[in-house]
Amino acid sequence: AKERGKNNFQFYTADMNARAIERLKMEYSLHRALAQDELDVWYQPKVELASGRIIGAEALLRWHHPDMGLISPGQFIPIAEESSLITSMGDWVLDTTCAAIRRWRDAGLLQGRIAVNVSGRQLKYSSIVDSVAQALERHGLPSSALELEITESVAMDEDSGMVEVLHRLQALGIYLSIDDFGTGYSSLSYLKRLPVRGLKIDQSFIMDLHQDRDDAAITQAIISIARSLGLELVAEGVELEEQRRFLLEQGCDCGQGYLFSRPVPAAEFEALLRQQPR
Numbered sequence: 643a644k645e646r647g648k649n650n651f652q653f654y655t656a657d658m659n660a661r662a663i664e665r666l667k668m669e670y671s672l673h674r675a676l677a678q679d680e681l682d683v684w685y686q687p688k689v690e691l692a693s694g695r696i697i698g699a700e701a702l703l704r705w706h707h708p709d710m711g712l713i714s715p716g717q718f719i720p721i722a723e724e725s726s727l728i729t730s731m732g733d734w735v736l737d738t739t740c741a742a743i744r745r746w747r748d749a750g751l752l753q754g755r756i757a758v759n760v761s762g763r764q765l766k767y768s769s770i771v772d773s774v775a776q777a778l779e780r781h782g783l784p785s786s787a788l789e790l791e792i793t794e795s796v797a798m799d800e801d802s803g804m805v806e807v808l809h810r811l812q813a814l815g816i817y818l819s820i821d822d823f824g825t826g827y828s829s830l831s832y833l834k835r836l837p838v839r840g841l842k843i844d845q846s847f848i849m850d851l852h853q854d855r856d857d858a859a860i861t862q863a864i865i866s867i868a869r870s871l872g873l874e875l876v877a878e879g880v881e882l883e884e885q886r887r888f889l890l891e892q893g894c895d896c897g898q899g900y901l902f903s904r905p906v907p908a909a910e911f912e913a914l915l916r917q918q919p920r
């Protein structure tokens with residue numbers, strides 16, 4: 643038994659090492675990705691549910707890995723978050739998105755906001771307020787051109803530093819919204835503390851909305867919370883006509899999802915904007 647225990651231990655450490663090496667490799671190639679232009683920002687329209695009209699978009703990071711192809715942010719953002727990489731990557735996303743907004747505004751194609759995702763670590767440890775202010779200034783944009791999405795789990799963190807950062811962003815005039823709303827815990831009191839203006843209903847509730855009574859009830863509750871607190875709402879992950887209809891009937895006016903468009907490269911999003919009746 644002793645012998646076996648020892649072997650298990652060795653196996654365990656070898657496994658740990660392999661994972662640590664994997665992580666280091668990934669972190670190294672992410673540095674390269676940033677330096678060598680392998681990253682890209684795609685855009686997914688946010689639409690008015692009644693008309694399908696595009697009112698804005700969410701910027702979503704993409705990584706074109708030379709060997710592995712397109713890698714989803716769910717796979718590499720957590721690794722970037724464990725190092726200072728998330729700051730430089732986040733600044734790059736902000737700058738790239740602001741440059742695109744400038745082009746679309748100049749062409750008279752876009753009046754609405756584009757939303758950028760910010761992670762907890764960006765809000766806690768980085769000079770995000772300066773990064774946002776500089777990106778807006780560099781591209782000559784008003785703060786109303788930009789929205790920042792903060793996941794609910796981050797927003798519920800009591801960290802006072804983060805709360806202060808959010809207030810400074812609000813003072814700049816940035817529209818803040820809570821992402822993945824409804825996936826956190828039962829307390830909603832954090833909503834009172836934070837200067838947020840919008841909620842995004844998490845896609846896990848939208849998915850079975852049309853056939854699951856609990857999801858329908860939760861969605862209705864979120865809609866009434868948003869209404870009574872005067873917050874704007876966007877439903878995420880709308881894929882089906884039945885979901886669109888239900889949301890509209892319950893009083894949720896805006897949505898985002900494959901029913902309208904997948905996230906697309908900048909040129910394709912621009913083409914979608916050009917097709918809009920103006």
Ligand code: C2E
Pocket residue numbers: 686701702703714715716719732735758759760761791821822845878879880881898899900901905
């Ligand atoms: P998220 O902010 O919740 O973004 C929504 C995700 O749902 C996106 O996945 C989007 O492609 C996907 N989606 C949109 N509509 C539908 C639909 O109708 N059905 C389904 N099944 N999925 C839909 P994506 O692009 O893979 O992004 C994953 C997550 O990575 C994002 O979740 C966000 O948390 C994070 N992320 C993406 N870009 C950035 C970034 O620039 N910075 C940071 N910090 N995080 C980012």
Ligand code: CA
Pocket residue numbers: 700759791821
């Ligand atoms: Ca988001």
Ligand code: CA
Pocket residue numbers: 821822842844845878
């Ligand atoms: Ca979300």
Ligand code: CA
Pocket residue numbers: 822
């Ligand atoms: Ca999500």
